[in-house]
Amino acid sequence: MPREVCDYYQVRETIGSGGFAQVKIAKHRLSGETVAIKVMNKVALGEDLPRVQREINALRSLRHQHISQMYQVIDTPDDIYIVMEYVPGGEVFDYIVTKDRLLEDEARKFFRQVISAIAYVHNEGFAHRDLKPENLLLDRYQNIKLIDFGLVAKPQSLQDNLYTCCGSPAYAAPELIAGKPYLGSKADIWSMGILLYALLCGYLPFDDDNTVKLYKQILKGEYETPRWLSHGSIKILDSMLQTDPNQRITVKHLLSHPWVMTNYGVPVEWRSKYKPGSIDSEVIDVMSQYYGIGTTEMSNEIAEWKFDHVCATYYILCNMKYQGKRPRLLQPFVRGV
Numbered sequence: 524m525p526r527e528v529c530d531y532y533q534v535r536e537t538i539g540s541g542g543f544a545q546v547k548i549a550k551h552r553l554s555g556e557t558v559a560i561k562v563m564n565k566v567a568l569g570e571d572l573p574r575v576q577r578e579i580n581a582l583r584s585l586r587h588q589h590i591s592q593m594y595q596v597i598d599t600p601d602d603i604y605i606v607m608e609y610v611p612g613g614e615v616f617d618y619i620v621t622k623d624r625l626l627e628d629e630a631r632k633f634f635r636q637v638i639s640a641i642a643y644v645h646n647e648g649f650a651h652r653d654l655k656p657e658n659l660l661l662d663r664y665q666n667i668k669l670i671d672f673g674l675v676a677k678p679q680s681l682q683d684n685l686y687t688c689c690g691s692p693a694y695a696a697p698e699l700i701a702g703k704p705y706l707g708s709k710a711d712i713w714s715m716g717i718l719l720y721a722l723l724c725g726y727l728p729f730d731d732d733n734t735v736k737l738y739k740q741i742l743k744g745e746y747e748t749p750r751w752l753s754h755g756s757i758k759i760l761d762s763m764l765q766t767d768p769n770q771r772i773t774v775k776h777l778l779s780h781p782w783v784m785t786n787y788g789v790p791v792e793w794r795s796k797y798k799p800g801s802i803d804s805e806v807i808d809v810m811s812q813y814y815g816i817g818t819t820e821m822s823n824e825i826a827e828w829k830f831d832h833v834c835a836t837y838y839i840l841c842n843m844k845y846q847g848k849r850p851r852l853l854q855p856f857v858r859g860v
């Protein structure tokens with residue numbers, strides 16, 4: 524591990540791997556807080572390097588209560604490290620498996636948070652394009668955190684069909700399977716339909732070990748609706764699992780869909796709870812005392828959002844507050860050492 528990483532983080536074991544990346548758990552030395560670090564080797568990345576730049580550029584502009592926050596980017600000659608918010612509650616995938624399937628109300632609670640995250644991502648000009656239960660984690664309050672923007676794209680632009688080389692076929696929209704140019708935002712809605720089906724049924728609507736048979740099922744778009752599905756559940760699933768992307772519901776219409784509103788009475792709140800450019804003054808106080816500079820100077824430093832270690836420290840202290848902890852830093856900062 525290079526000094527740029529070891530100076531700030533005590534890196535521990537690998538907790539997961541996604542394609543060309545490893546994700547390690549680590550401890551932020553200044554605060555003692557746990558973080559996740561995605562490690563990618565530049566040689567191993569090869570021509571996939573632009574995808575990492577797309578993920579980093581997307582994560583730079585995304586700050587939302589249902590997205591795992593990027594804290595810091597460390598670019599060394601051999602590797603790229605993305606330091607992120609650690610999400611302790613495991614994958615929604617595992618949660619569904621332990622409960623077999625979710626009752627409609629619990630599925631609705633999670634799905635409203637997924638709609639919130641995706642409406643925000645689309646509004647910021649991106650499409651996630653790899654939505655699946657494995658990429659939805661639960662925090663300590665059982666709230667959803669979306670992760671893995673490794674396939675992120677600009678949804679307005681028609682995508683050439685790189686998708687078939689990666690991503691998960693069972694969640695891939697028919698237009699992707701057919702190799703047609705497609706809009707990422709519409710592909711996300713299809714994946715959300717697959718996801719809601721998995722939450723409500725405990726298994727996938729289109730599934731076959733034989734990829735060719737799986738593709739045929741997806742292109743046909745016919746799936747079974749088990750007897751426990753309510754009429755409302757069947758209707759919202761149908762609105763997302765439309766094989767024609769132009770017939771598919773948009774995320775804006777999902778915000779106040781009757782099924783989504785049931786027992787809540789209000790549309791999904793999709794805007795980020797973090798006002799753009801807002802800076803937490805309590806955290807600034809802690810940091811300005813620690814670094815021995817004025818709060819204005821500290822705020823100006825943070826407002827540059829450089830995703831360097833100072834920025835990471837700010838985000839980590841904010842996350843401590845979210846967890847109900849008092850934001851504080853451990854070791855005294857000895858100038859010049």
Ligand SMILES: CN(C)C[C@H]1CC[C@H](N2C(=O)NCc3cnc4ccc(-c5cc(Cl)c(O)c(Cl)c5)cc4c32)CC1
Nearest residue numbers: 538539540541546559591607608609610657670671672
């Ligand atoms: C393709 N998927 C299946 C790969 C696995 C990789 C490890 C993940 N993970 C754990 O295994 N245990 C716990 C855990 C805790 N906090 C995490 C925070 C962020 C990320 C994260 C964020 C972004 Cl933005 C990203 O691009 C990637 Cl790859 C990961 C992963 C976390 C995590 C789960 C998904």
